[in-house]
Structure formats: structure tokens, C-alpha cells
Amino acid sequence: MLIGVPKEIKNHEYRVGLTPASVRELRTHGHQILIETGAGEGIGMDDAAYAKAGAEIVPDAASVFARAEMIVKVKEPQPAECRQLRPGQILFTYLHLAPDPEQAKLLMQSGVIAIAYETVTDERGRLPLLAPMSEVAGRMAVQVGAVSLQKANGGLGVLLAGVPGVPPARVAVLGGGVVGTNAARIALGMGADVTIIDKSIGRLAQLDDLYGPHLKTLFATAEAIEDAVFHADLVIGAVLVPGASAPKLVTRDMLGQMRRGAVLVDVAIDQGGCFETSKPTTHDDPTYIVDGIVHYCVANMPGAVPRTSTFALAQATLPYALKLADHGWKAALRSDPHLRAGLNVAEGRIVHPAVATALGEVVLTADLVLAAA
């Protein structure tokens, strides 16, 4: 198969869809790879490294989109990219369609077969292609939260760790999945007073086993959330219902009962955000203040640490990219229900049930798509 990788164009997005090592593996399987010139610059991989691995370097994104049978990316296609997609072409990348009807419309119009990293599942119900970036974003959430808490950045002016005689900051983490667990781990490591909240008792029990008495766990009732948020210096939003818009757990009214200068880091912003007052921001201008509360809502947090993130993402996506390239999308999705769960758009329709519900579209099931294909 002819596989193409354009350079990412989202604000401060330096990750790239394939590493030279992935290119080499795909070449070993007999596939051809097109890389847009400079696509790997942000991770310190120049054109020569890709060429050495067996890729053909092409001068622009248009050449990639025009020629490739499968496009492998990192972030959701921007409008200019969507317009270059064509019927039957495979798009393998993050999409986060639930809060993004404009992108959904363009993908449906294009006729592309869009497989979203974030809804591919595994046999234990986890999200193996979201997990590596959730690990990064969860760990980063604490460091960006710590910086946002500094007075000059609009924050309360507290140090997460405190010092002898002065208590540490209180951190509330909403959602105890991959982002939440990684955030809690780093916040605990920095000496903060950490509470994690989830609606799954089983997940809270695992977290209790992992971190023992250092971590406070709370079952997610409205009362527990209010209590934790009102007393927190830093709140990290990390809930997810796969494919769906994030539930709004912190309303604008609740901000009035928080401490002025407290910080909200909404990692769930790529699914619309779990704070009512969240709106997507960029690495250029990551924070804004509502009712005295600092909001950090960057939708591509791992893009800031592209060397770590690209290698972590590429090692997770490679087996699936190989499967799609080796067998074609129809056979690959027929034989693997977990990869099939990644199918979001096909035949001009939304295929994932939770995504369709969020967008108010009528779902066309993956089984129907494959039966007709």
C-alpha cells in the first residue's frame, strides 16, 4: 500500500505520524511510504533519516494527499487537509469528532474511511491508541498546573509541594483513567495533597491498591465533586466516555465557590471539556481567566513534548497501521473488532454510535458498512 505522512499543521504541533523506525517496518512488509519534507523536524528526524529508512520525500502536503492510499497523521485534519481527502482513501489519526461538527461534515463530504485512534479498543476495554498520549497529557497536566498556579500567571501563588510548616497544595483529579492516574502519580511525587474522583468503584479500588494511603479516592457524586473542587488549588479534568462529548462536571456557578486564583486544567477539552467554562486554547496562548479561575485548555498537550510523544504514539499505532496496510481496511476491520471500533466515518456517514449521538447524526453501523463493502 502507498502510505503518506503530511507535516502536522495545528498550532505548535511538532509530532509526526510515523517515525523512521515505523517506516522501516512498513517497508519490510512491502509498503511504500511518502513523507512530506520536514515532517519530522520537530522530533529531530530530518528527511535523510526517513529516506534512509526507505521513504520517498515529497515537497508538499498536496503530493501526499493526492497520491497516498492511506494517510497516517497525529491530529485531526484541519479544514484545508479535509478538502484534500478523497473517496475510499484511509485516514488513520486522532479525530475527536464529538465536539467538532465542522470536521465531521467535511469528512463525511470527502468520502474518506476515517479510523480514529481514540476509539480503537482492546480486549480489556481500554483505549490502546489513546493511552500513550493520555500518559503524556496526564503527567504534563501537573506541570502546567503548577506553572499556572504561580502569581504572575494569574494563579493563587501556591507551591504544589508546600514547604516545612506550610501545607502542600490540594489537587483534585476528576476521572481516574489513564490521564487521571498519571496526573495523580506526578502530583503525589511532587508532594501535593491529591484526591481522585471516578464513577467506577473498580477503578477506585485499583488506584487505592496502587497508591495506598497517600491518595484519597472519592466516588463521583455531585456532592463529592463540589466538595473536592471548592477546596482545591488545582483541578484536573480527565473524564471520558469514549467517542462522546465529555460530561460537564463543573458548572460556571461552581467557580464562584472556588478560591480566586485556583487553576482548572481541562485535559478532556478534546472531547469538548468537562468544565462548563472551558474552550479550546493553543500552546501559543494556553490560559484564560473566568471569574478569577485560571483555565488551561490546550487540546494537543503532547504536541509540546513531541520527542517523547511521537515515539510513544508510533510504537502503539504501528501494529494497527501494518494490519491496515497488509490487508486493506475491509479485511483488517472484519478480522479485528477492536480496530473496527475505531471506524468513525465511512460511506459519507458517521459510523461510531457515541460519536453519532453527540453530533445528532443517524449512525450507520460498522457491520453494515462492511456487509455492503
Ligand SMILES: NC(=O)C1=CN([C@@H]2O[C@H](COP(=O)(O)OP(=O)(O)OC[C@H]3O[C@@H](n4cnc5c(N)ncnc54)[C@H](O)[C@@H]3O)[C@@H](O)[C@H]2O)C=CC1
Ligand atoms: N488535551 C490533550 O492534549 C489530551 C486529551 N486527552 C483526553 O483526556 C481524556 C481522558 O482520557 P483517558 O484518561 O485516556 O480516558 P480513560 O477512559 O482512561 O479514563 C476516563 C475515566 O473517566 C471516568 N469517568 C467517565 N465519566 C465520569 C463521570 N461522569 N464522573 C467521574 N468519572 C467519570 C471513567 O470511569 C474513566 O475511569 C479524554 O478526553 C482524552 O481524549 C488525552 C490525551 C491528550
Ligand SMILES: CC(=O)C(=O)O
Ligand atoms: C489525544 C490527543 O488529542 C492528542 O494527543 O493531541
Ligand SMILES: [Mg+2]
Ligand atoms: Mg481538536
